[in-house]
Amino acid sequence: MITLGPRVLKTGLAVVLALYITKWLGLEPPVFAAIAATFTIQPSIYRSWKQVMEQFQANTLGAIIAVSSIYLFGNSPIVIGLVMVIVIIISLKLKMEGSISLTLITVLVMMSSQEYQGIVAAGNKFIIVLVGMGSAFLVNIIISPPNYNKNFTEKMDSSFRTMSLLIRTAISNELTEKTFQAQWSHLKKDVTKLEDLYKILDEEREKISKLKSLDVREIVVFKQMLACLHQGLKLLDIIEDHFFQSRPEQEETREFDQHLEELINYHEMILLKYTGKIKEIENADLLEESGQFLEGIMEDTFYEREHKLRLVIIGSVIFDYAFQLERLNDLIDQYRKKKQHVEKANLRTILKNPRVLLKK
Missing domain, CATH: 1.20.58.220 (Phosphate transport system protein phou homolog 2; domain 2)
Known part of the structure; x- marks a missing residue:
């Protein structure tokens, strides 16, 4: 018999909250907020806070690299691939292995537009990821905190x-x-x-x-x-x-x-x-x-x-x-x-x- 633990239910609630907040703020596409929320849910309050801080630092770094690469080299598939490799190397050097997956998603979201629309659009996508992370942390500390x-x-x-x-x-x-x-x-x-x-x-x-x-x-x-x-x-x-x-x-x-x-x-x-x-x-x-x-x-x-x-x-x-x-x-x-x-x-x-x- 399959039982649904608190962490499973909280992941679902975090995704729902992230989707509602992004729609309320008019941020597109909201699906990336849901992805960020899924990655951020952790088994304890401390680990959730640690995950948020690490994800924030890693994603900020990824966003800077993504925007800089677009201005300098554009956002062709080859450039995106090279940026992904650079982000992985830097994350490993800074011992941020646990944040690599979401950071790569952030970079991909920011660089994947067919036509780059400027730093405002890139910032908009970065905020979407932050909303997902924040939603997960909020749910983790309010809904059924682990005993x-x-x-x-x-x-x-x-x-x-x-x-x-x-x-x-x-x-x-x-x-x-x-x-x-x-x-x-x-x-x-x-x-x-x-x-x-x-x-x-x-x-x-x-x-x-x-x-x-x-x-x-x-x-x-x-x-x-x-x-x-x-x-x-x-x-x-x-x-x-x-x-x-x-x-x-x-x-x-x-x-x-x-x-x-x-x-x-x-x-x-x-x-x-x-x-x-x-x-x-x-x-x-x-x-x-x-x-x-x-x-x-x-x-x-x-x-x-x-x-x-x-x-x-x-x-x-x-x-x-x-x-x-x-x-x-x-x-x-x-x-x-x-x-x-x-x-x-x-x-x-x-x-x-x-x-x-x-x-x-």
């Missing part, structure tokens, strides 16, 4: 559920090969999407934090959530490469399975604490247990050398996973305390001055 915090937590929750299934059955080997591969592939795609979402959040934290209130502590928590997810993926890889090749005994299989169950359960409790569904986590000493588990493998003289090395590798990754989870737990505690402190401060402000609440 990437919410998107990140929802995608993190679904990714963890998939990883939980894989880790809980990694040792017992209960899933069929087809199901395991399907879930594994799905998880990797989700992690890639999470990385993209985090990059957007980090960009907004760095670039527009002065204009938009962003909780830096929460973004740090998101980064650690992603690190824990990566560590879980690494653990799955290591188990796949080493556990069954070590020809484990039944007792070893049971011990590893039990410890992985404790790890994934601890991970789940931490995420539930972040969402406020539970208060505290009892028996949060899994890092120490993981260290003892690894030491037990290293000190056991019963294992053969290759067998022992494989199990030590798995035990090391288990310890790293527990360490990352412990760090996530600490960061969430710090974040919640800071959030509660801010909420109490806001409440005291409202109680002292009720007009603040009326203004909100």
Whole structure:
């Protein structure tokens, strides 16, 4: 089933707005405003603003080159082709790769008239492109602005559920090969999407934090959530490469399975604490247990050398996973305390001055 996301709908609205504005201003042809609007829509407000600024600079440069070329050499097909090449080279030199497509369209629009009508006509076509860019930016910040915090937590929750299934059955080997591969592939795609979402959040934290209130502590928590997810993926890889090749005994299989169950359960409790569904986590000493588990493998003289090395590798990754989870737990505690402190401060402000609440 095909679903229409906000970005798809906003692209359509931006095109409609660009066409109406160009017709209202009497600018021809309006179709190029629609094309510019389509190129400018981006997944975040910061990226949309960045795109507008880059497009404006690149298109201004393209317009200057186009007008200069027409005055000096005319607008024959050969001249237009050479100008296109020059624009591409300059854009690459100025690291404006993302703006090349729309800049070339602008140059083509300005130089494609059968009979050149002067700089006013060229300026008219340049304004058409600017209207399209402006329409896209306006729609992006007004209509359904993206909530990437919410998107990140929802995608993190679904990714963890998939990883939980894989880790809980990694040792017992209960899933069929087809199901395991399907879930594994799905998880990797989700992690890639999470990385993209985090990059957007980090960009907004760095670039527009002065204009938009962003909780830096929460973004740090998101980064650690992603690190824990990566560590879980690494653990799955290591188990796949080493556990069954070590020809484990039944007792070893049971011990590893039990410890992985404790790890994934601890991970789940931490995420539930972040969402406020539970208060505290009892028996949060899994890092120490993981260290003892690894030491037990290293000190056991019963294992053969290759067998022992494989199990030590798995035990090391288990310890790293527990360490990352412990760090996530600490960061969430710090974040919640800071959030509660801010909420109490806001409440005291409202109680002292009720007009603040009326203004909100």
